[in-house]
Amino acid sequence: xxxxxxxTLYTRFSxxxxxxxxxxxxxxxxxxxxxxxxxxxxxxxxxxxSAHPLASDAGLQMLxxxxxxxxxxxxxxxxxxxxxxxxxxxxxxxxxxxxxSKTGEIRALDFRERAPLKATRNMYLDAKGKxxxxxxxxxxLAVATPGTVAGLYEVHRRYGKLPWRELLKxxxxxxxxxFILSSHVTWRSIPEYxxxxxxxxxxxAARAIFTRQGDLYQPGEKLVQRDLARSLTExxxxxxxxxxxxxxxxxAADMSKNGGLIxxxxxxxxxxxxxxxxxxxxxxxxxxxxxxxxxxxxHLLEMLNIIGTTxxxxxxxxxxxxxxxxxxxxxxxxxxxxxxxxxPDFVKVPVQQLIDPAxxxxxxxxIKMSRARAASEVKPADIKMLQRxxxxxxxxxxxxxxxxxLSVILNTPRHESTETSHLNVVDAQRNAVSLTxxxxxxxxxxxxxxxxxxxxxxxxxxxxxxPGVPNAFGxxxxxxxxxxxxxxxxxxxxxxxxTENNRLRLLVGAPGGATIITQVLQVILNVLEYNxxxxxxxxxxxxxxQWLPDELRLEPFVFDALTVVExxxxxxxxxxxxxxxxxVNAIALTPEGTLEGAADPRGEGSPRGF
Ligand code: DON
Numbered sequence: 001x002x003x004x005x006x007x008t009l010y011t012r013f014s015x016x017x018x019x020x021x022x023x024x025x026x027x028x029x030x031x032x033x034x035x036x037x038x039x040x041x042x043x044x045x046x047x048x049x050s051a052h053p054l055a056s057d058a059g060l061q062m063l064x065x066x067x068x069x070x071x072x073x074x075x076x077x078x079x080x081x082x083x084x085x086x087x088x089x090x091x092x093x094x095x096x097x098x099x100x101s102k103t104g105e106i107r108a109l110d111f112r113e114r115a116p117l118k119a120t121r122n123m124y125l126d127a128k129g130k131x132x133x134x135x136x137x138x139x140x141l142a143v144a145t146p147g148t149v150a151g152l153y154e155v156h157r158r159y160g161k162l163p164w165r166e167l168l169k170x171x172x173x174x175x176x177x178x179f180i181l182s183s184h185v186t187w188r189s190i191p192e193y194x195x196x197x198x199x200x201x202x203x204x205a206a207r208a209i210f211t212r213q214g215d216l217y218q219p220g221e222k223l224v225q226r227d228l229a230r231s232l233t234e235x236x237x238x239x240x241x242x243x244x245x246x247x248x249x250x251x252a253a254d255m256s257k258n259g260g261l262i263x264x265x266x267x268x269x270x271x272x273x274x275x276x277x278x279x280x281x282x283x284x285x286x287x288x289x290x291x292x293x294x295x296x297x298x299h300l301l302e303m304l305n306i307i308g309t310t311x312x313x314x315x316x317x318x319x320x321x322x323x324x325x326x327x328x329x330x331x332x333x334x335x336x337x338x339x340x341x342x343x344p345d346f347v348k349v350p351v352q353q354l355i356d357p358a359x360x361x362x363x364x365x366x367i368k369m370s371r372a373r374a375a376s377e378v379k380p381a382d383i384k385m386l387q388r389x390x391x392x393x394x395x396x397x398x399x400x401x402x403x404x405x406l407s408v409i410l411n412t413p414r415h416e417s418t419e420t421s422h423l424n425v426v427d428a429q430r431n432a433v434s435l436t437x438x439x440x441x442x443x444x445x446x447x448x449x450x451x452x453x454x455x456x457x458x459x460x461x462x463x464x465x466x467p468g469v470p471n472a473f474g475x476x477x478x479x480x481x482x483x484x485x486x487x488x489x490x491x492x493x494x495x496x497x498x499t500e501n502n503r504l505r506l507l508v509g510a511p512g513g514a515t516i517i518t519q520v521l522q523v524i525l526n527v528l529e530y531n532x533x534x535x536x537x538x539x540x541x542x543x544x545x546q547w548l549p550d551e552l553r554l555e556p557f558v559f560d561a562l563t564v565v566e567x568x569x570x571x572x573x574x575x576x577x578x579x580x581x582x583x584v585n586a587i588a589l590t591p592e593g594t595l596e597g598a599a600d601p602r603g604e605g606s607p608r609g610f
Contacts (some may be wrong), residue, residue, distance in 0.1 A: 094437025111151020
């Protein structure tokens with residue numbers, strides 16, 4: 001109630017003085033809310049918001065030099081590769097959505113990692129068919145062919161204005177001269193460091209870069225990455241060097257020496273893929289997001305469609321009916337994800353059916369407002385149901401035939417990391433880029449390819465290593481997401497661009513594994529439905545349900561006591577988290593065309609504008 005009261009007052013009297021009072025109250029009463037509410041930065045010409053201030057600075061520098069949103073996004077992403085080496089970088093992959101201001105067209109680029117040619121469907125099972133715990137998470141076998149350099153080069157080649165070399169200068173300087181690790185970033189990554197420490201210590205190249213004789217660098221210390229600086233310099237001269245030159249040879253040699261699967265042939269074959277974004281209408285807005293091989297866009301739209309025309313705002317902020325509807329929508333979407341989503345170049349994914357508002361109405365009718373359904377009652381759509389929304393007869397989501405013994409992996413404790421990195425850029429012409437990239441869990445596979453300084457991903461874990469086996473984020477999958485050579489593992493990354501009447505309205509995205517899609521959903525609703533400014537929208541506590549495990553995860557202090565009692569009465573099973581998750585950031589455009597940017601107070605990100 002208290003949060004509701006404060007928020008209502010805030011929206012009525014949004015003057016600066018009142019805002020400061022509310023913020024001060026929230027700060028004084030830390031028990032009420034887990035994170036402070038940030039003020040958005042406002043600017044007219046251009047804006048960059050990313051997960052690290054040094055990266056946002058680099059993007060802004062490019063805009064000021066006359067570069068466009070694409071130039072700024074590329075420079076920002078390269079700096080993230082240096083200052084968040086545990087999170088995202090050139091040893092991984094990602095997705096971007098861009099809006100071309102000349103045509104108003106929104107395009108999606110898939111530069112995610114692909115499974116090596118030598119990958120096989122049962123590569124993580126032992127001779128007895130038992131899942132080898134952590135084989136898809138740690139070490140050489142966990143690595144998929146990286147796509148970040150090819151993706152950033154491709155988008156720059158098509159749309160960039162500034163010379164490619166110029167874009168890499170800030171990243172090269174920061175790798176060579178070093179940067180100071182902040183307490184914030186280290187705080188955020190402490191569980192990661194601790195979880196990944198042994199893996200890092202096992203790999204001599206990673207150990208040499210990220211530890212001082214085995215002790216991880218601490219806040220206030222400088223991290224210098226000379227090998228990475230050399231690799232980036234080489235990429236600035238010739239981006240193909242990652243795929244056919246010295247860097248490719250170093251990666252392939254390291255792989256072959258240590259039992260990894262990636263070869264020169266994998267690297268040479270790598271290509272980013274332009275895809276059509278998935279788009280749908282919500283209220284007055286058109287929401288466009290990443291299509292498969294991400295599950296993000298499809299399920300974001302599915303959940304928005306299920307919420308449909310229900311006027312959440314009229315119920316009041318955090319009304320139990322609104323929360324209940326959102327949670328039940330989440331369960332349905334993640335159930336569908338487990339069955340149908342995978343790489344569209346390998347399996348037929350019923351995208352249009354799943355994002356059809358008529359399909360959502362059918363699923364909405366299953367939801368009882370008085371009672372939360374157990375996950376076992378919520379089923380993925382059956383094929384007949386989807387065929388009602390299809391002109392062609394699809395054969396989607398056939399069963400995964402494997403005799404894997406799940407006992408090992410199901411008994412392995414899972415942990416959530418907060419890695420991966422999102423950035424948004426808008427320029428003066430209103431070109432826009434929303435980009436999420438990752439090396440998957442903290443420090444990826446825990447491997448630095450010898451001599452390159454490049455931390456390699458563990459994206460193979462995003463495949464379903466066997467049917468029903470949860471990955472690092474507890475997500476389960478099926479045939480559609482089974483491993484195959486050159487296939488792309490299913491992702492949840494959800495870079496999103498929202499327009500209204502063909503004008504930019506909102507850019508948003510997040511890290512956080514399975515929680516990415518529900519973070520983005522909540523920020524969109526906070527802005528479009530609850531009329532929050534983007535600072536409040538990225539700040540307020542969040543909740544998450546992913547069907548399996550059957551638990552409603554809550555950030556600290558997300559609901560007041562009465563709401564908790566009412567949701568429990570309806571049968572929701574809470575998992576109260578002690579730390580917040582995610583690290584969303586967003587740029588909104590006001591009706592007057594002002595840019596408003598904000599980065600999540602849970603992270604150390606920062607907007608920059610001019
Ligand atoms: O693509 C995905 O969905 C995951 N590899 C993202 C990983 C992630 O967000 C890590 N942070 N929690």
